[in-house]
Amino acid sequence: MEKKTYKKLDLDVYEETLTCGLKVFICPMDRHEVFAKMTTNYGASTIEFKPHLKEEFIKIPLGTAHFLEHKMFAKKDNRDIMSLFQQNGAQSNAFTSSHVTSYYFASPSKFFENLNLLLDLVTQPYYTKENVEKEMGIIDQELKAGFDNPFEAGYYTTLLNTFKELPYRFPVGGYCETIKEINPDVLYDCYNTFYHPSNMILTITGNVDPDETIKFIKDYYDKLDYTNMPKIETKKYNEPNEVNKAEETIYKDVTNNILENAYKINIKDIDMDLCKILTYINIYLTIKFGGVSNFNKKCFEDKNILNPVRYMLDHKDNFLFIDFDTEVIEVKDIFEQIYDNVNDKKISKEDFDLIHKNIIKDIILMSENVAKVNRSIDYQVRKYGHPLYNLYDIYKNLNYEECVRFINSLDFTNNTRTIVTKKTD
């Protein structure tokens, strides 16, 4: 085990890659609670791949990764893992995103019992025709609730219209129709390929002893046969730079109009660390659309705009995806206002310094919270290949001139617009 330190954040991390390939990160913190998370580098947007020990590529139904997450809780010996976590007094759950699937628990007691359950959860698949069919009704209800929400419906349409080839464009849970095609064979193909420990990360933060913990994990995996590491081959997509469709209106039973405006930017040729790219974009968007911006003030004063324009930033393959949303009484020229503001590109040094100062404060506060530290380590390993132990210095060394140059090099013209409006008979 190697001890590393997040500089200036009072956090030590013990890391080790086991012989089975599992990457383990343990960060002791002065809290009662432990937060442990097992993440597989497999999410909803992986839908075409070569299954482990098979020759041909297969295409799986949309929503399979999420379905698999549900079914990991089914066990051959009929043990109800969620129930056992709860018996130990632990909070536990799982989630699937486009990028990953994660399973976790948080508890201030019975750590090793809970850790054992977490490892059982991801190492013991059991899918049958019956238990797969039984899950259909539950997931069907989960999906319907999402499609009923007009903001989510607008977001799904925007993703479809931003990307043409990348399966990132589809809803994480798939559709009510596609999940009907899922069967145990498909689930086993996915499990055998992507749930091998060499494709997974285990992150533990909080009240733990690193030596005892790593011994426990090694002993657990030593009893299992994980010699045959799968070579993961997933389909590569040739995603065009342009958005798939420039605009669309969808109809829901809404009182006001919901607007989504997504920008797609190819960053393949930008010679800068991804962490810096994402941080500079965030600073830029905060300056242009956040509380300090004139744009936000104008929105607040405009009675037509009911919710401030919010944005989210994501990154998939070579593309940045920036999605703005808002709720308005009438559509008017809101899309143009967002477009003009994001393309204005003027930022002052004063604003940059203000946001910069607060980003540094935010990482100090992040280092206080067991769940947030866990999330940061897990995210950094997936995104950058390793924890960013020099995160404080990276943030400290961000500079205004570099940010301006970088922002000026970006093309914010490629966008798609979605309107969610009232059905008319």
Next chain:
Amino acid sequence: MKYTKKEMDNYNIYFIKTKKFKTITISFNFGKEITKEDQVYRALLKRVLLHETKKYPDLDKLCRARMNIYDPVVNIGASESGLDRIIYLDTTFVNEKYTEKGMNKKSIEFALSHLYDPYVKDGAFDKKVFEIAKHEFIEGMKAIKDNPDNYCKERIWEEMEIYPFDEFNIKETIDFTETLNEKDLYKYYQTLFTENSLDIFVIGDTNEEEITNILNNIIKGDFKKRGKDRFISRKAEKVKVVTDESDTEQSKLAIGIRYEDLTDFERKYVSLAYNNILGGGWNSKLNKVVREENSLCYYIYATRKIPFGISFIYSGIDADNYNKTVDLIKKQIENMKTNVSEEELRRVKDVYNNALISIEDSQNSILNNVMGQVFTDADDIHERKINMEKVTVDDVKNLAKKVKIEVIYLLKGGSNGKENL
């Protein structure tokens, strides 16, 4: 968690000292008996007070000033506890030990400037900001049906007739808001300092004397003395079945249940065990039967609102399964009278005990726990652990006999998901 109480002229400061956190949180609590107009006033007040102060009459300038002092979080809100209501201003900021000397004072002054130095002209709030706040609130009320979960929760609350007075429904809320102007709101604001009690809670690694001086220089008002919160308790009405139509695919089901004649021990502990065995978490009877055995929903849970003597059960289902789901829920409520196991009760106690341990990991949890002790008759963490252990299976079964369904509400959706594709 230990705290010290400092009695000022007509308000109290409670200090909770801990070195575990890099932040300091201060909560200013203004309390008085609830009236039906309160919901509207406080929604408007929050919007107006948070959006400008006399010194910073523009949103961007206010935000800039906040970020200059390391962006303290400032929030204004309200909560109800039985017949009593609190308007609170909470602020959390980084302890100056991690930023710059003098920042604790600046952060407190900034937060309190929203309350003590708002933008006021000729005995009224700024008309422009008031009109925006009013417009936003009214439009939000009109659009409440767009979010089926929120609408369902709003409607079951209305149908349960929680308070001894007639509450505003959505339409009445809008109508009343239309009648208000910036002067009315300013008058209401002034009552914060004349008709309310004030209790201030400070948690973090602080110097009590320094903080007391900062607060005492700013806080002014003719504050009343606050008693313990008064909970609502009454007999259940006859079962009411209500259905609204919605253009969604999924239907939302809500069932309101009332607890009758609870003893203090039942209110604090047994009802918690009851609620959680019935509908709290994965192992609950409702989750096992409705989701796991019958695949009727993705979620089903019960949530307890004990100052009001009630619990709500929520689920999202297909309209076709309404009768089947309601029957299963009724059976489980009936089942609680005779069929509760030691194992089920043990699980609830274990979860409760862990939650008690975890309280000390978060400033807000510690704060809420201390507020519970000050404002209600809640026990401290140690007593809570001991008392919860005293709850028996028979206690839960006996309490189940005091539980009555009062409202069954369905927000009925319709189509079958084809438009998804």
